[in-house]
Amino acid sequence: MSESRLREEICRYGRSLFERGLTPGSSGNISLRLDDGGWLVTPTNASLGFLDPTRISRLDSKGKLVAGDKPTKEIPLHAALYESRGSARAIVHLHSTHAVALTMLPEIDPRAALPPMTPYYLMRAGETALVPYYRPGDPAVADAIRGLAGKYSSVLLANHGPVVAGDSLEAAVFATEELEETAKLYLLLRNLNPRYLTPDQVSDLVKTFGLELPLLDDHEGHDHG
Template sequence: MTEATKAREDICRIAKSMFDRGLTCGASGNISVRLSDGNYLVTPTGSSMGFLDPAQISHLDQNLRHLSGDKPTKEIPLHSAFYDTRAQTGAVVHLHSTYSVALSMLPDIDPDNALPTLTPYGIMRLGKVKLLPFFLPGDAAMGEAVRALAGTRSAVLLANHGPVVAEKDLWTAVYAMEELEETAKLAVLLHSMEPKTLSDQDVQAVARKFGVNW
């Protein structure tokens, strides 16, 4: 099995799993993977992540020119911003997951660190998550906002839209995305209860132990 064939199958299998568990719905969400030759595989525009066909996954060259498959997601500028600013990026996952979107709309969220420090795992897998302002879907300005972060963040939360995670490979990106959504769920459920978060000392200890840039 070639690298591209395996990546196509992994994209479809992972996307269906997330769809089946309600992490994305309808034709929302998109995934991209950078292959070792510098080309990209990207989920098609207007497609449901629950019903992807490996043969229809978009294939783009290093300059993001469409080579084969269906037309790629309109969020290509968002994905490419992570690839261009974070050399270690091998995959990008973007969802419209319910609790992350809900968290992005709460009025007292810290835009520099949108996820409260409720568990060590959000820190370990995501570091600080930047809350970006609202952009129209497909707006190239989303990509410019990510580029302005200069590769310092592996995850962002788009206001009233959803989370985006970039990681070294597809599985790591998915695990981080799921951690983001679970932490957002805790934050929303506990929002009115003033939960006890990890102390600054605890946060720094986690960051040091797991090599997180905090």
């Protein structure tokens, strides 16, 4: 796909996420890794609902701005996830309400922020890590992401929002949406003793769809209230 087409894709998905209330105002950012090692990334203080494809930031393989507007201040976050997950081609970071709310609950396991609630959560987002709070743009968040050693494609930043990588922009967007909907389900069912997928059901999904779940052997040990 040509770079101009990729720019249009970023705008199209960004507008969709914004119009459905998944990231308000000028929050959230999207990046795409290009074949030459460079990136396309949404500019700083830009609303995902009103992106101009010609003004999207173009970075070289070293992260230097070569064209477009000044990029988002979350560049260290994106860079760390690309660095630790070689298969990642796109990253979506939102401030979606239910995912942010989930990060504030006391019982959340940082190794698996959500239990195995639905097959599509595991198939699209996998297990989700929770990293501690860092101010937006703090380079220290990159170290926290690297500390996950590339095991997770979906990560929640405490009191901030989800960061999700995918092997395409579509995959990253769909996984982010699935994460948000699963967080919503968790909040709706919290303290109601819901029935989650059993370890055998999770194992069946792993075998059938080739899923990589960091804590597959520890599902029964998670405490989600």
